[in-house]
Structure formats: C-alpha cells, structure tokens
Amino acid sequence: MTFETVATRPINGQKPGTSGLRKKTRIFMGEHYLENFIQAIFNAIGGADGKTFVVGGDGRYFNAVAIQTILKMAAANGAAEVIVGQNGHLSTPAASHLIRLNKTDGGIILSASHNPGGVDEDFGIKFNIANGGPAPEAVTAAMLDASETINSYRIAHQPDVDLGSIGSAKMGQMKITIVDPVSDYRALMETLFDFQAIRAMFAAGFTMRFDAMHAVTGPYAKAILEETLGAPQGTVVNSVPLEDFGGVHPDPNPIWAKTLMDLMMSGDAPDFGAASDGDGDRNMIVGRGQYVTPSDSLAVLLANAHLAPGYKDGVAGVARSMPTSAACDRVAERLGVECFETPTGWKFFGNLMDAGRVTICGEESAGTGSNHVREKDGLWAVLLWLNILAVRKISVAEILADHWAEYGRNYYSRHDYEAVPAVGANQLINHVIGQLADLPGKSFHGLTVTRADEFSYSDPIDGSQSSHQGLRIWFEGGGRVVLRLSGTGTEGATLRVYLEQYRVPGEDLRTDPAVVLYPLKQAIIQLTSMHHFIGRTDPDVVT
Numbered sequence: 001m002t003f004e005t006v007a008t009r010p011i012n013g014q015k016p017g018t019s020g021l022r023k024k025t026r027i028f029m030g031e032h033y034l035e036n037f038i039q040a041i042f043n044a045i046g047g048a049d050g051k052t053f054v055v056g057g058d059g060r061y062f063n064a065v066a067i068q069t070i071l072k073m074a075a076a077n078g079a080a081e082v083i084v085g086q087n088g089h090l091s092t093p094a095a096s097h098l099i100r101l102n103k104t105d106g107g108i109i110l111s112a113s114h115n116p117g118g119v120d121e122d123f124g125i126k127f128n129i130a131n132g133g134p135a136p137e138a139v140t141a142a143m144l145d146a147s148e149t150i151n152s153y154r155i156a157h158q159p160d161v162d163l164g165s166i167g168s169a170k171m172g173q174m175k176i177t178i179v180d181p182v183s184d185y186r187a188l189m190e191t192l193f194d195f196q197a198i199r200a201m202f203a204a205g206f207t208m209r210f211d212a213m214h215a216v217t218g219p220y221a222k223a224i225l226e227e228t229l230g231a232p233q234g235t236v237v238n239s240v241p242l243e244d245f246g247g248v249h250p251d252p253n254p255i256w257a258k259t260l261m262d263l264m265m266s267g268d269a270p271d272f273g274a275a276s277d278g279d280g281d282r283n284m285i286v287g288r289g290q291y292v293t294p295s296d297s298l299a300v301l302l303a304n305a306h307l308a309p310g311y312k313d314g315v316a317g318v319a320r321s322m323p324t325s326a327a328c329d330r331v332a333e334r335l336g337v338e339c340f341e342t343p344t345g346w347k348f349f350g351n352l353m354d355a356g357r358v359t360i361c362g363e364e365s366a367g368t369g370s371n372h373v374r375e376k377d378g379l380w381a382v383l384l385w386l387n388i389l390a391v392r393k394i395s396v397a398e399i400l401a402d403h404w405a406e407y408g409r410n411y412y413s414r415h416d417y418e419a420v421p422a423v424g425a426n427q428l429i430n431h432v433i434g435q436l437a438d439l440p441g442k443s444f445h446g447l448t449v450t451r452a453d454e455f456s457y458s459d460p461i462d463g464s465q466s467s468h469q470g471l472r473i474w475f476e477g478g479g480r481v482v483l484r485l486s487g488t489g490t491e492g493a494t495l496r497v498y499l500e501q502y503r504v505p506g507e508d509l510r511t512d513p514a515v516v517l518y519p520l521k522q523a524i525i526q527l528t529s530m531h532h533f534i535g536r537t538d539p540d541v542v543t
C-alpha cells in the first residue's frame with residue numbers, strides 16, 4: 001500500500017466550538033480542509049500509531065465521502081483498527097457506547113447535529129476521547145494549535161472501502177471492522193430499562209409517534225420501539241436517514257418538529273410523542289396536549305429514575321448546563337444529592353460522570369443523558385419516559401402536573417436571534433458586561449435586578465477553568481435571564497436569551513409561559529439596548 005505525505009498549509013478558523021468543528025459543507029469540501037483537520041486531531045493526541053478508533057456519522061451530505069478520507073488517513077497514520085458503522089452511520093450516543101465497549105482510543109463523529117444538511121448547508125467533525133465523551137477543552141485547544149502549525153498530512157492511496165455490509169476489511173496493516181450501528185446500543189438500552197413493562201404497555205394499546213426527522217435515529221427507533229418493544233409499525237415516522245434530512249432542520253423542538261407538535265395538540269393525538277435530532281443525541285418529549293420543556297424533562301426524569309432498573313439504586317448526583325432551568329436543582333435537593341452547574345456543552349459533564357459524582361445530566365437544548373455513555377442520548381430519554389409511564393400508568397400531563405404541584409414550576413423559554421452581525425452581538429455582550437457591577441438595584445420594565453455576573457466554571461475534578469461562559473441576571477420575584485452567544489452557528493452570530501421564572505407550588509402553574517415570561521423579555525430588551533446593537537427585538541426561534 002502506498003502512503004503519501006501531502007504538503008499543506010494551515011487553514012484559518014479550524015477552531016472547535018461548543019461541539020466540534022462545524023462549518024458550511026462546501027468549506028469542508030475545500031482543498032485540504034478535511035484532511036488538515038483530521039491530521040490536526042491525530043497530531044493533537046500524540047499520533048494515531050497503533051491506536052483504535054470508532055468512526056461514524058449522522059449520514060448527512062458528504063458523510064460517505066469524508067469517511068473514506070478519514071479511513072485512508074487513519075491507515076496512513078498507523079492506526080491499528082477502525083470500527084465503523086455500516087454505511088458510515090452511527091448515532092452520536094451509539095458511537096460513544098462503541099468507544100467505551102471496545103475500549104478504543106477515541107472516535108471521530110461526522111455530524112453537525114441538528115443543523116440542516118446538504119451541499120449548501122452544514123457539516124461537522126467531533127473528536128471524542130477514550131471515555132466516549134467529547135474532547136475536553138485542553139484537547140480541542142491542542143487540535144486548534146495543531147491546525148495552526150500543520151505543514152503536511154498523511155493519506156493512503158487505496159480504493160474506497162465498501163461499508164455496505166457488516167464484516168471486516170483491511171487497508172494495509174489497519175483493520176476495518178464494519179458493525180451494525182444498532183445492535184450494541186440496543187443491548188445497552190435493554191440493561192437499563194424494563195423492556196417487559198414497556199412491551200406490556202404497548203400491548204395494552206398505548207400509542208406513540210416518534211419522529212426521526214429523516215435522520216440517523218430512524219433505524220435505532222424502528223429496531224427498539226417497533227421490533228423489540230412491539231409498538232405498531234408506523235409508530236416511527238421519517239425513519240429513513242436522508243442526506244439532506246428531507247430539507248428540514250433535524251432539530252427536535254416545537255418549531256422544527258411542528259408536524260408532531262400539531263398532532264400532539266390535536267384530537268387525534270397518541271398518548272406520547274417524541275423526536276430526535278440529526279445525530280440522535282437530542283430529544284423532544286410531548287404528551288397528549290402537553291409539551292414538556294427539556295429542563296422540566298430533566299427534573300421529571302431525575303425524580304422518577306429509580307423506577308427504571310438501571311437506576312433503581314438512585315442517582316449519585318445531577319449536572320445541568322448553566323442556562324438550563326433550576327427545576328432539577330429542587331429535585332436534587334429533595335433527593336439529597338449533589339447538583340452541578342456547568343458551562344454549555346456536553347463535554348463539561350464527562351469528568352463528573354467519570355468521577356462517579358453524577359448519574360444524570362441535561363441541557364435546556366433538548367439534551368438529556370446519563371453515565372451509560374458520555375454523550376447526551378435522545379432515545380435513552382424517550383425510553384426512560386416510557387419506562388416511567390409504564391410504571392406510573394398515568395399520562396404525561398398528569399406526571400408534569402404532579403411534579404409542579406410538588407416542586408413548583410420553572411417557567412422557561414429560550415429566544416434565539418439568529419445570523420445577527422457578529423460585531424453588534426459582541427458589542428451587546430460587552431455593553432452588558434460593562435454594566436454588571438452596577439445592575440443590582442436597577443429596574444427594567446418594572447423588574448429590579450438583584451444580582452448579575454459572568455459565569456465561570458472551575459471543574460471540581462481537574463481544576464480546569466472556563467471563563468466567559470455567559471451572563472446571568474437575576475430579578476426580584478424569582479426571575480433569571482441568561483445571555484450568551486452560540487458556539488455552534490456557521491453564519492454571523494446567534495444571540496441566545498434564556499428566560500426563567502420560578503413559581504412556588506400553590507401559585508397558578510397553568511398560565512401560558514409566554515405570558516409569565518413577558519416582563520422578563522421586555523426587561524432584557526431594555527437592559528441590553530438590544531435594538532441599538534442588533535437592530536431588532538423579535539427572536540427568530542422561540543423554544
């Protein structure tokens with residue numbers, strides 16, 4: 001086999017964001033772009049020689065081409081083995097599981113998550129470390145450094161490998177193992193949940209719709225929900241992964257999963273609705289006539305996890321990203337377990353899970369998961385909900401009402417201002433940072449600020465520091481607003497405004513969240529001089 005060392009030059013901007021390197025697909029398709037970044041990953045981890053990796057992606061446009069390049073580069077860099085999903089497909093949680101199960105040195109996941117796919121849309125690459133989780137900041141910083149000093153990459157001259165059938169192949173000395181993307185993951189789920197109880201619930205007529213959004217979870221959901229748990233055929237819709245996700249955003253929220261939402265709010269609604277995103281790590285949960293916010297879902301799952309066999313002995317602790325609502329904090333307090341507040345992004349949960357300090361983690365952005373892998377896991381959240389429903393035998397709406405009656409309700413909503421000019425967005429953030437110290441005592445739209453700061457995180461396990469992780473502003477009466485700029489966008493800047501208002505049990509807990517959160521929204525528009533900096537006050541997406 002011939003290897004070539006190709007001369008190259010650093011390409012600007014190969015800086016991994018909240019979740020890997022995410023760019024327009026055409027940028028990834030540019031000369032040397034993908035190759036430089038893959039070589040930078042290998043260089044950053046001390047080379048690939050003798051190492052084993054898992055490789056797979058969400059099947060979006062360019063997945064199939066990129067995976068062949070990665071295999072050829074892994075072979076030329078001396079990797080011993082690559083485990084790859086059939087057809088190059090692996091959901092992010094399944095990839096995390098395979099890394100752990102096979103004790104590989106890490107994995108490369110090809111995905112831009114919930115961003116749209118296609119030649120004019122988005123593509124992404126993430127590197128996960130040996131614990132199965134996203135590379136922590138020290139590793140992503142090393143990847144950026146390596147990308148800035150690269151002068152060559154290594155690649156094998158070999159024909160493409162047929163990834164269509166399960167089995168093994170060789171590329172030079174490197175072994176390629178092509179695995180069924182679903183089977184090991186399904187086996188893991190079976191150890192965590194009471195499949196018998198869920199099967200009995202479906203057999204008794206429980207109805208569900210799972211929208212796989214034409215993304216990678218389709219085959220997983222079909223295999224687990226329909227083939228294993230006996231949900232009727234057709235329960236899983238949009239189950240065939242498409243390179244362009246059918247032209248929609250594979251983002252499981254009320255905006256992008258509107259068809260499912262409309263069904264669930266209609267007279268024909270099934271008992272339970274759920275959806276997952278491009279790479280299968282996000283989830284949406286909705287009952288008949290009742291949407292469950294991700295922050296509430298995290299709190300409900302935490303409070304009820306002991307009903308599932310995998311968590312019957314209770315949880316060690318919980319962690320949530322800072323912008324996520326404090327609903328789970330109240331449950332943790334009741335359970336007497338630790339609750340951690342981390343920066344946005346799953347990578348901050350890894351150390352806590354490895355150290356046995358937390359079992360369940362979640363983010364307001366539809367990410368929930370546990371220490372069974374080191375990624376958030378969409379289908380896991382759906383199965384835990386099903387397990388809870390099978391045991392409690394009441395509706396989603398009743399579970400939520402019970403929960404609020406016990407803990408109070410954290411009304412919550414996220415407002416996204418997309419593709420705003422980066423300069424204006426940064427000025428807005430700096431303008432608020434400049435006022436932070438003086439905010440307490442000041443009133444905006446009739447709401448008085450009690451406290452304000454910029455969030456920094458000191459990792460309790462390895463002591464690493466992460467600063468500039470978003471601005472927090474608390475108001476009298478239990479309100480909180482968080483401001484931060486997205487780290488996953490590919491166009492201009494995205495300003496995220498997170499609104500939260502707590503109401504204690506006994507207060508009216510059924511009011512429309514938009515009504516409850518309206519004063520906070522107006523206060524923050526005024527406080528940030530939003531119109532001045534970004535030219536508008538109406539968000540593009542409200543979730």
Ligand code: G1P
Nearest residue numbers: 018019345346363365486487488
């Ligand atoms: C977004 C979410 C964040 C999530 C990330 C990857 O990042 O807000 O919670 O971890 O996608 O799925 P952001 O664009 O806000 O940086």
Ligand code: ZN
Nearest residue numbers: 113114279281
């Ligand atoms: Zn995702």
